[in-house]
Amino acid sequence: MLDVKAQSIANLRAQIKAIEEDSGAHGRSEARSSQCNGNASRAQRPHRRYGTAIDAQRNPASLPCGCSVLANSENDKQRFSQAKQTEEERDQANSAFAKIQRLLCIREHASALLYKRLLASGYEEHIASEAVQRAIDCGLVSDERYADVLVRSRLSQGKGLRGIAFELEQADIDPHNVPAYQEARFRDSGPDELARALSLLAAKPPKAKRVREAAYRKLVQKGYETDVAARAARIFAEQHDSVAIETR
Template sequence: MPDAAEVRARLRAQIAAIEASPSACKGDAGRETPCPSPEDAQVLRGALHPSCEALDPLQEEDDLCAASGSLARSRGGGVPPAASVEALAADDAERAFRKIERLALAREQASAALRARLVREGFPPEAADAAVGRALACGLVNDARYAEVLVRSRLSQGRGAQGIAAELESLGIDASVVPGWPEEFAVDHESEVARALALLDRKPPRAKNKRDAAYRRLAQKGFGASVASTAARIWSEGKERQ
């Protein structure tokens, strides 16, 4: 397995190749940004996640601390000239992009959550916007790809379709961007009830009123009212007959 430095170098080379492509699309304020083809995005995606075990999880925080110190030093000496301000903004955006790069190597990321994290960790909003826009343009970040991974993960955890869609919506992502959602994910009423019953069997509520407790648990897990009500009734009636 290649080490983290090798994987990161390969990833950066692929990003550079995509960004050097003659095809471009208009970004914010009419600015031209590289516009990756589906093939570009697929190649880039292939470089990301097989490598996550090779990354040192502490390195990310070390890098962030170093970047924060650099920012503090560069901003501590009065009002810089306009050229310095522009250079500092570009430096902020580059550091923010490298932060995204490290996070994307570990797992898929949602663009809205990335921007919020960057701002929370001290990057200027303008730098966060520029870095996230660049990551989206070169295919390093893809909300539809993230949504598909999240849907499959949450379904495997026993979550309900309504809760999954709500989680995506909280990230500014419509579940319809996931190919085949919901038809190809077996989230019709009957299959949802079956998954809800399986969840109750794995983790049965202990309250005296089993039906109400089962309903509350299923609602907390993102199942809709109709599914939760049906499954809670079937499950509690089965327990009463035992």
Template sequence: MSDDAEALRARLRSQIAAIEGNTAPTSGASEQPAVSSVSENTGVQESLCDNDEAERAFRKIERLACVREQASAELSRRLIREGFSEAATEAALSRALACGLIDDLRFADVLVRSRLAQGRGRQGIAAELAGLNITVDEVGAFEESEEGSSHEVDRALAVLERKPPRAKNRRDAAYRRLIRKGFGSDIASTAARLWAEAQSSRE
């Protein structure tokens, strides 16, 4: 890991500790209350194991968040897939959300702006957000992009102009490309028709 990345993680941990009040112990049997029975001791050991797993899950989230913004639903699936228990995953995510390490609306804002810049359609972007359990109406960048169907048609036409379909049936090819790009069927149909007509008029 580079010095810059290590410094970033160090600053991040310092900020998290400040937010959390730096009061939660992370390890050490001496910090646990004394127990007198075998069953109670077993319970404490299990609790320590659970806390350790949740801490490891949180550190995993921390590393991923240093690379790019993350969505909680995406992180949950990844942690479960990598072998973390549901309890540890939920605890780590709750902690990350509470201290601002991850923020679904912040992630969504970045995602929407990125997808719009890539020429993706609003319908496809909305579907992607829904798959991450993020409500479109709460995303500022998505609401800002709402400028009516005519603007969406213009965006679709720009996609076709940047990389024109080469198939014999240009209109159908244009329609399919726009659907793959996440534009709604009405927008894709209108834009494909306008683009095909413009191409024919140039010949």
């Protein structure tokens, strides 16, 4: 009887011990969890005394300019430098575009020539390129329109096709892609190259004793092909000699 009672008491004590040990372990676990959570909460909630400094480090742009904390932030210095650079580039881009507008008020310009003008004026390559592209997008600049105006104006001035083609090439424009130039080369009606050369010599005759040579040089300088210049100079010289004989 006593053995059974002692055994029961021993079993009861063992159960109590097991319960206490389990409870203690659970309590320690909760304590650690609470401690960890508490630390995390404190990490997420900066102390009120240092809240401004921590917030400044996380989001420097949130503070007004002139704040000492902001000035000491490396990230903010970098952002300020980038913002300043962006603002300067924006000013340069607007300045380059304004220059293009001024040039276009005088006459038409090709995109490549405008780009070269901007570079010569000291603008950086990407600024010049963006300004020209902006003018193209706005319709202010058109290489097709420039080429058409150039060809027709040069033809009216009596300039030769070779010289006109050279001007187009200087503007990075292929003469063979310009309708007005192709029309001048292959048209079936109207004055041809030889007739235009003779008209130029008649309107502005060369002043030299050797009329034929002077006429040839003048036409070559005006952009006429050498064979056209030679034929026109010969015809002009013959007409000039005949007129001189009649006036004697």
